[in-house]
Amino acid sequence: MKNCTVLIVDDEENMRTLMEMYLLNSGYHCLQAPDGKQAISLLEKHEVDLILLDIMMPGDNGFTVCEKIHQKWDLPVIFVSAKGAEWDKVKGLKLGADDFVVKPFHPGELVARVEAVLRRSGKKQQRENETISLGKIKMNLRSRTAAIGGNAVNLTLKEYELLIYLITNKKQALSREQLLAHVWGVSYEGSLRTVDTHIKTLRMKLKSADYIQTVWGIGYKIEEEYEA
Numbered sequence: 001m002k003n004c005t006v007l008i009v010d011d012e013e014n015m016r017t018l019m020e021m022y023l024l025n026s027g028y029h030c031l032q033a034p035d036g037k038q039a040i041s042l043l044e045k046h047e048v049d050l051i052l053l054d055i056m057m058p059g060d061n062g063f064t065v066c067e068k069i070h071q072k073w074d075l076p077v078i079f080v081s082a083k084g085a086e087w088d089k090v091k092g093l094k095l096g097a098d099d100f101v102v103k104p105f106h107p108g109e110l111v112a113r114v115e116a117v118l119r120r121s122g123k124k125q126q127r128e129n130e131t132i133s134l135g136k137i138k139m140n141l142r143s144r145t146a147a148i149g150g151n152a153v154n155l156t157l158k159e160y161e162l163l164i165y166l167i168t169n170k171k172q173a174l175s176r177e178q179l180l181a182h183v184w185g186v187s188y189e190g191s192l193r194t195v196d197t198h199i200k201t202l203r204m205k206l207k208s209a210d211y212i213q214t215v216w217g218i219g220y221k222i223e224e225e226y227e228a
Helices: 013-025 036-045 062-072 086-094 107-121 157-168 176-184 193-206
Strands: 005-009 029-033 050-053 077-081 099-102 131-134 137-140 145-148 151-153 212-215 219-222
Touching: 005 013, 005 036, 013 029, 013 107, 029 036, 036 062, 050 062, 050 107, 062 077, 062 086, 077 086, 077 107, 086 099, 099 107, 131 157, 137 157, 157 176, 157 193, 157 219, 176 193, 176 219, 193 212, 193 219
Parallel strands: 005 029, 005 050, 050 077, 077 099
Antiparallel strands: 131 137, 137 145, 145 151, 212 219
């Protein structure tokens, strides 16, 4: 995970410097931005692996910035904010954030959350052309794209991560709790129905209900081979 670049977006210079110090001590590279506008400018010029994003900032707030980022980049985002209300966490996660850290935080917690999200997203671990294939499904781990029989399938980040996890654990019955913890993170406090909803849309995009099988009373699994 080391040598990854983390973009820290926070309007408080002392907080940016503090987070950067923690991450530099753990072997990460860092970039800093005081607001969303400068954050997007940096993203256009540098390769970034993860974003730490405050909510209360001048100009666009963190929620709006997160939406703008995900319109152009497929990057993991962790909200780091003093706004720790349940509503804020739920909204952030629904916008596609991968985790939510409440200020003040322990240095070890922040670094551990960064490492966990990077591990789930697979950033900086795969070669550009490395793929996972199963039957007619092919997943490119670097470009984060999916195809069935050579035809591209447009997946959201969570759908992509869900399918990758199912394929890499093929033939295993995975509980909704396992899927939720791996894809959305252990701190996610949403309903298990989130998994069912994403499985439903994933099946629709795969144009078959047979790719992902329901294991009644447990969750879901994906088999060795399929017929598209």
